[in-house]
Amino acid sequence: MKIILVGYGRMGKAVEAAALRRGHSVAAKVDPVAEDAGVAGTLTPDLLKNADAVIEFALPQGIETNTSLYAEAAVPAVIGTTGWEDRRETVAASVIRDGGTVLWGNNFSVGAHLLFKLTAEISRLTEKLPDYDIMIHEFHHKMKKDSPSGTALTLAEKVLENNHRKTVVQTQTLNRAVRPEELHVVGIRGGFLPGVHTVTVDGPFDTVELTHTARSRDGFALGAVMAAEWLIGKKGFFRVEDFIDDLFRKEL
Numbered sequence: 001m002k003i004i005l006v007g008y009g010r011m012g013k014a015v016e017a018a019a020l021r022r023g024h025s026v027a028a029k030v031d032p033v034a035e036d037a038g039v040a041g042t043l044t045p046d047l048l049k050n051a052d053a054v055i056e057f058a059l060p061q062g063i064e065t066n067t068s069l070y071a072e073a074a075v076p077a078v079i080g081t082t083g084w085e086d087r088r089e090t091v092a093a094s095v096i097r098d099g100g101t102v103l104w105g106n107n108f109s110v111g112a113h114l115l116f117k118l119t120a121e122i123s124r125l126t127e128k129l130p131d132y133d134i135m136i137h138e139f140h141h142k143m144k145k146d147s148p149s150g151t152a153l154t155l156a157e158k159v160l161e162n163n164h165r166k167t168v169v170q171t172q173t174l175n176r177a178v179r180p181e182e183l184h185v186v187g188i189r190g191g192f193l194p195g196v197h198t199v200t201v202d203g204p205f206d207t208v209e210l211t212h213t214a215r216s217r218d219g220f221a222l223g224a225v226m227a228a229e230w231l232i233g234k235k236g237f238f239r240v241e242d243f244i245d246d247l248f249r250k251e252l
């Protein structure tokens with residue numbers, strides 16, 4: 001595949017390496033700030049011509065403009081950019097209206113998807129055990145701009161879908177007792193960690209902790225390239241889970 005990288009920061013560079021390792025080529029890189037050689041400052045319809053796929057790890061401000069350019073150019077796009085939950089439905093509607101192809105995900109690491117599945121299961125099991133409470137925390141490097149992380153919000157979604165005692169995701173600092181229906185989700189920032197997510201299930205006598213630790217960005221990058229391979233030939237607005245569920249079905 002000829003891939004266009006939109007966003008050439010830490011993740012863009014990791015995706016480039018993963019794409020080359022899987023035998024793809026990088027046709028163009030776009031980033032308004034990156035000073036590396038061969039990086040275009042602006043995304044234009046011309047750049048998208050002749051590309052097989054776009055992989056975007058950028059910042060959420062450009063999401064509407066970028067996704068409509070991808071749809072207009074009929075280039076399938078994998079979006080790893082996080083922090084646009086508030087615009088998800090508008091973007092989905094315009095991608096579908098314009099006949100485009102977008103797959104988005106808050107986490108492209110296969111290991112993190114194992115944590116999502118385990119979180120769904122433990123949330124379901126503890127629904128009938130009201131003494132066991134659930135909470136989520138995550139650590140990320142000091143440069144990360146959104147908090148809590150998109151992955152933490154996806155974990156929260158899994159809890160709410162499977163444990164009906166929890167109905168509200170609470171991301172604020174609490175200067176009062178947490179309510180039983182609130183799921184407290186907290187992001188901690190500092191250092192260089194590429195991402196550590198923990199779901200804690202705590203009862204009166206014991207604690208169960210499920211943790212995913214990313215050791216580098218390579219797992220996210222590989223997942224994004226594999227998702228782009230999967231997306232070729234499809235039409236519509238997909239979640240990374242559509243690709244992962246297919247992968248788990250084939251591998252297991």
Ligand SMILES: NC(=O)c1ccc[n+]([C@@H]2O[C@H](COP(=O)([O-])OP(=O)(O)OC[C@H]3O[C@@H](n4cnc5c(N)ncnc54)[C@H](O)[C@@H]3O)[C@@H](O)[C@H]2O)c1
Nearest residue numbers: 007009010011031033057058059062080082106107108220
């Ligand atoms: N989905 C996942 O698996 C996953 C994993 C890691 C990071 N992320 C997300 O990916 C994004 C990028 O992370 P990062 O660590 O590479 O950040 P980064 O700050 O290192 O790089 C982001 C780059 O995007 C560029 N950019 C901003 N707006 C742009 C636009 N409109 N077009 C093109 N480039 C643009 C910036 O100049 C910057 O160089 C963040 O939203 C992060 O949360 C997602």
